[in-house]
Amino acid sequence: GPGPSREFVRLVRSALTHLYDYAYLENHPLAGLVDASGGLDRVTRAQRLRRLLLGCIEEVQPANTGEAAAEADRIHAILTYRYVDGLPMPGVAARRGLSQRQAYRALEAGVRAVAGLMYDHLRPAQGAADSLASGGPDSSSDALQLAQAEVEHLREGAHSEPLDLREVLTVALCLIEPLCEQSNVRIDLVTPPPWPAVLAHRVMLRQALLNLLSHAVDRVAGGELAVEVGEGQRDAVVTFVGRARAGVPTAVPGGAAPDPVGLGVAEALLAAQGGRLVTGVAEGRWSAQLYLPLASSPTLLVIDDNPDLVALLQRYLAAHRVRVVGATSAEQGLRLAAELRPCVITLDVMMPEQDGWDVLQRLRQDPATRDIPVVICSILREARLALAMGASAYITKPVTQAALLEVLGRWLGPLQAAE
Structure with missing residues (x-):
């Protein structure tokens, strides 16, 4: 079958x-x-x-x-x-x-x-x-794999920052205008500013928007695309709704996705920033909802030379209103701590070039970061030493979700693990 x-x-x-x-x-x-x-x-x-x-x-x-x-x-x-x-x-x-x-x-x-x-x-x-x-x-499988590899490469070393959503979306809409003219598509921006600030990477967000808009233009050829911006409890929500005009052929017959590679890349780019994308077709209308973390969401900065730990903590907190930003070196961690002013920092002790004890002292000496709670996260069982040197808490690797939620709850309020 x-x-x-x-x-x-x-x-x-x-x-x-x-x-x-x-x-x-x-x-x-x-x-x-x-x-x-x-x-x-x-x-x-x-x-x-x-x-x-x-x-x-x-x-x-x-x-x-x-x-x-x-x-x-x-x-x-x-x-x-x-x-x-x-x-x-x-x-x-x-x-x-x-x-x-x-x-x-x-x-x-x-x-x-x-x-x-x-x-x-x-x-x-x-x-x-x-x-x-x-x-x-x-036939797009190889292209999608290569595109995903490029997204993964772009993600390395990138970090999110508070962005003006209006500015980024306006630029993307301007860039997509020539394609709209070719496909005779009109885009209506329904929601007037001000819009919520989001936490995202400027280049990756703009590319995700361009890929999504290009896909949308193909789906609603000859018709209109309405764009609305809203704000949920933890996310900014950008909604796209459109319908192709009767008698105007779509880019791919039968209603199939015109550009699976572009849409897949948009999903990957958004996921790399803590966002997500939901698309669907109902009653002849194509729609997409783009979710981006609000800049006001509490941020956890993870300073650890092992990127796998950053990914693990992101997974643990995926269902919670917490933004996880990773730093894989002491220097990057100190810079991001001063720039982002996270609500909590987790810090590994055993790192090359500059160990965690050094980083802890510098965080405590800098007026911009000295009041940020620092949780030492290490395989070493040195809780008493960590607390004596100025750490706020200590958790032992391997880190469990329950232990992470418990310690973060001291500053962010109760966080329940999803069943």
Whole structure:
């Protein structure tokens, strides 16, 4: 029978990327498919979707031996490292002794395997496979892998800063005007300023907006695209809604995504900044909701030479209103502490060039940072020494989610772990 479409694979990929972000999964299109009766609340649907995704990852693991089983085992390991453990792709590739290109190829094969399993699990629940119909081979796979590698490279060393959302979005709309003229698309900016400030990386946000707008213009050829800006409890929300004019052909017949690579890159760029993207089609209207953390969200600065720890803490806090910014060197950490004025800093002791004790003393000596709570995070069991030297708290590696939430709760209020 038919397999999952390219759009369905994209939806599975986006859900895996936000596996621990319940706010994202609650509004994900796949969440509706796990609730055939429509009787579940949004949180329960998100939990069920997450369990199903984790189960499908485990199903990828081979039950026998041989060459095919070895490849399946590698794919299963890469899926687990990337989505369950939350490791960045350079770390995943290093653990398996692969180049980043090889790792991305294996990851893409794994996503497709999970999508196939998800398709089989969800098809009976919805009673028909029309919305998940096969879209045939995806010739854009290599391009998407290369684009994701570029996003990962851009992410290294980048850090977010408070940005004027109006300025960034206005520039993106100006840049997309020639494409709008070619496709006869009119864009209406519905919400007047002022708009909320967001915490993002200027270059990555602008590129994500351009990719998303380019995709939107293809979807609503000859029609109109309305753009609204709102503010939620922890995010700024940019909503795009449009409909193609009758009789004007879309870029790709049949309603398929005109530019899966561009849309995939937009999702990856937003995820790298703590944002997320939800797209859908209903009653002939295409829509997208772009979520970006508000600049007022509390910031946790993680100073640790191991980028995997930064990714782990980001995963632990994905469902909470906390922005995690990483610094992989003492110098970068001191600079970001002064620039961002985070609510809390976690600090590793054993770092090359300049150890954590040195950094702690400099943080305490600088008037701009001396009042910021510093939590020593180390494999060394030196809690008494850390507190005596000016640390505010101490947690031992390996860090558990419960320990992190407990210690952050002292300054940020109670933080409950998602079930």
